[in-house]
Amino acid sequence: MIGRSGNLRIAIEALRSSKWRSLLTMLGIIIGVVSVVTTVSLGEGAKRGVISQIEQSGADLITVRPGITENNDNKTSGLVGSNYNGTLSNRDLEVIRKVPGAYSVVPFSYVANTASQEDVIFNKGLVIGTTGGLPQVLGQKMQYGTFFKEDEPQRDTAVIGQRVAEQLFGENVPIGKFMTIRGKQFMVQGIFEEFDTSALVPGTDYNYAIFVQYDTGKELTGDSDIYQILVRPKKDVGSSVLAADITKALQKSHANQEDFTVLEQKDKLAEANNLLTLMTGFVASIAGISLVVGGIGILNIMLVAVTERTHEIGIRKAIGATNKQILNQFMTEAVILSSVGGVIGIIMSLLTNYLFRIFTDLTPILTWPIMAIAFGVSVLVGIIFGVTPALTAARKRPIDALRYE
Amino acid sequence: MPIIELTEVSKLYGFGDATAVALDEVSLTVESGEFVAVMGPSGSGKSTLMNIIGLLDRPTHGNYKLNGRKVERLRPSRQAKARRDTIGFVFQSFNLLPKLNVLDNVALPLTYKGMGRVKRQKRASEILDRVGLADREYFMPRQLSGGQTQRVAIARALINNPNIIIADEPTGNLDSASSRLVMELLSDVHKAGNTILMVTHNPELTRYASRVVFMHDGVIVADEQSTIGEVHQSLRRSMYFMPKTTEEDDLAGVSALMQAIPEKLTGKKKAAKDKKKPKNAKTKYKAGANAKKRGKKS
Incomplete structure (x- = not known):
């Protein structure tokens, strides 16, 4: 040219x-x-x-949610209880724990969304009941204090995300301080390192979460509904194999009704x-x-x-x-x-x-x-x-x- | 074989009632090596004829053979190549590209031939030397006088060694001293074997031509051989009304003496005796005036 x-x-x-x-x-x-x-x-x-x-929190993480939707768009919706047309119970938790490839299984139950300390009310996050395997499953470290141990006796303590520390207590290390959840006093025993988030990631921002022990949470609400179960496979087990196994096991226990959703992390990624x-x-x-x-x-x-x-x-x-x-x-x-x-x-x-x-x-x-x-x-x-x-x-x-x- | 062969070529403008005939079934044959001067009043179709011969324009009717090949059949790209390789244009208004220097202007036709830059500049330099402007290579066109500009244009026309040079009033914008230089240059080119077609209003310039063609209203009214070095015989009569020019006059301007003759007289007599060139006196008068101004300044 x-x-x-x-x-x-x-x-x-x-x-x-x-x-x-x-x-x-x-x-x-x-x-x-x-x-x-x-x-x-x-x-x-x-x-x-x-x-x-997503990769940091573990690319092989499996999420089990109650209910099922044909609509793919809702699958990864991080909003709690957005599609409850089925339930997950303690029995399902036990079923998943018995699946051979599952390494650690952690339930999430929805306890409350308000916590207060003196006259400060924090209602931007969730109070979640969970068990000791959470840091491991999420691949998240503690910044201060400790998380609950597995099989630890029930105590009125909580682990909080960093935003909670800042906004509820107005300090970085409020370990040993008390807050009120549903009229009950909880002592802060640990603070998570900051979770990586971006506004565009679908999912819950755990920096705003308050974690209490699963059983304590259940007592507080009198409810045994679980809104999600996080499962991490054993090292040599692929997440898709495990997801299939979990699906099979749950189907069996639900009398072949598929009223739950098993999500792999890579689904989330693709989505x-x-x-x-x-x-x-x-x-x-x-x-x-x-x-x-x-x-x-x-x-x-x-x-x-x-x-x-x-x-x-x-x-x-x-x-x-x-x-x-x-x-x-x-x-x-x-x-x-x-x-x-x-x-x-x-x-x-x-x-x-x-x-x-x-x-x-x-x-x-x-x-x-x-x-x-x-x-x-x-x-x-x-x-x-x-x-x-x-x-x-x-x-x-x-x-x-x-x-x- | 004639180099140019026009058969009943017509050029019409407009449609219906507004149709204007610029050329009316003109037939013309030019042999290689001729120097044809085309004369005639404004609007007689001289320029249209030149444009058609130069492939700048297409005839409405008729046949045109250039070097024995029918031009109508050529595709536009072939016509462009014919313009590039066989025809060189010299215009009254020079038509150099103002943003290119003299050397690049002269080398431009070679550019379209696809020649490399160094090579084409060398060629351009040689040609400029031939027209006596070797020391003006890197001047811009606006920095040159009219005569120099026209010589650059001639150099550009010559660079592809074209068979045919078409000059449409090449001296129309020049004073007589420059005119003379330009004409001598064209004469040299003619002696080197090129065919030249030149439109002019100035009978004096038929001196250089081997053939004179007169046009009127789009028709060739006369077509006569002429002796080089002499003004054509049928024009001599009109020359009686012009002053004799000497070598000195030529230098001062071919028609400096025109001023001596009252304009009214010249105009009347010309109108009466020579209908073919009503504008002639005026042009010459102007040229003379310019020459005088230049003389005063220097």
Whole structure:
């Protein structure tokens, strides 16, 4: 396309001679590229966050929930009790414990959603009844104090997430302090390390959770419903094998009624991925509109340039330029406009990325493929929107072009 | 074989009642090596004829054979290549690209041939030397005088060694000293064997031509051989009303003496005796005035 005919030089010369116009035309592409690239890299960052969070808590974690829905979208919904059309009971817990591949099995029961200390009321989180295997199952360490031991005698103590410590007690290490849950005093015996979360992860934010012993919780509510059971397989057992075994065992105990859901972590992963990809794609395509607008800017300015340079086209044709050579000349110019715009846009998005990292909690990730695609797309925009003006130029009749002043 | 062969070529503009005939079944044959001067009043179809011969325009009717090949059958890209390789244009308004320097302007046709940059600049440099502008290579066109600009344009027309040079009033915008230089250059080109077609209003310039074609209202009204070095005989009569020019006059401007003749008189007599060139006197008068101004300045 550029070849020996020096179109590149001609194009650069032409663009330089009207610097402001070229720059303003490029601005459309620059804004388009920056918005698309930033959106995609934000989405990419969120995706990585979700994946690392899910993997940290164990990629082989299995979640058993009561009820079943045909609708896949609700499957991973982290909202408690969102689809109770079945129950899980202590008997189910025992059944799962007896499945050979299960290494540790931890039930979650919903106890309350309010805790208070003096006149501070905390109602942003949940009070969850659970057993001693939780830190192991979630792969989460304690920052201060200890979690309940398995087979520990029943005590009125609680383990809390960091947000609870901050918001209920207003300090980082409220170990030994008391709070009231449903009229009963609980002493804080441990605080979890901060759980990795991102706003985009479906699931409960355990930083806002208060954990009490399973049996204590049951006594408090008089309820034996379990809203989820977390199972970690033994080391040499695959999570899908175990999930199948659990499903079979539960079916047997529920008289072949499938009123429960067995979720593998990788389901969650795939689901979260799908959701984020969809969201990113949606926002990016809206941002992509600005790229189209940028392209129309190029179209417009190239049409003006072709009209302005009609006489020049005439001269070039008179001394022997073919239609194709004229076409190439103007195509080169359009593509230079869009691709230089693309490069500047990519550089600007790198800058935007750093600004995001510095001033917000978001961690956008800008990978080489994203940049390469962004560049490719901007070149493509130049080609698509450059064709019409270039064809107009190429098809001018030499004598008409030459006479044009 | 004739290099240019036009058979009953017509060019019409517009439709229906508004149709204007620029060329009316013109037939013309030009052999290789001829220097044809085309004369005639404005609107007589001279330029249209040149544009059709130069493949810038297409005839409405008729046949045109260039080097024995029918032009109508050629695709646009072939026509462009023919313009590039066999035809060189010299325009009244020079038509250089203002943003390229002299060297690049001259080398431009080679660019479209796909020649490498170093090679084509070397060629351009040689040609510029031939037209006496070796020291102006890196000037921009606006930095040159009219005569120099036209010589650059001639260099550009020559760079592909075209068989045919088409010059549409090449001296129309030049003072007589520059005109003379340009004409000498074209004459040299002619002596080197090229075919030249030149449109002019100035009978003086038929001196250089081997053949003079007169056009009127889109028709060739006369087509006569001429002796190189002499003004064509049928134009001599009109020359009586022009002052004799000497070498000195040529340097000062071919028609500096035109000013001596009152404009009214010149106009009347010309209108009466020579209908073919009503604009002639005016053009010459202007050129002379310019020459005088230039003389005063220097």
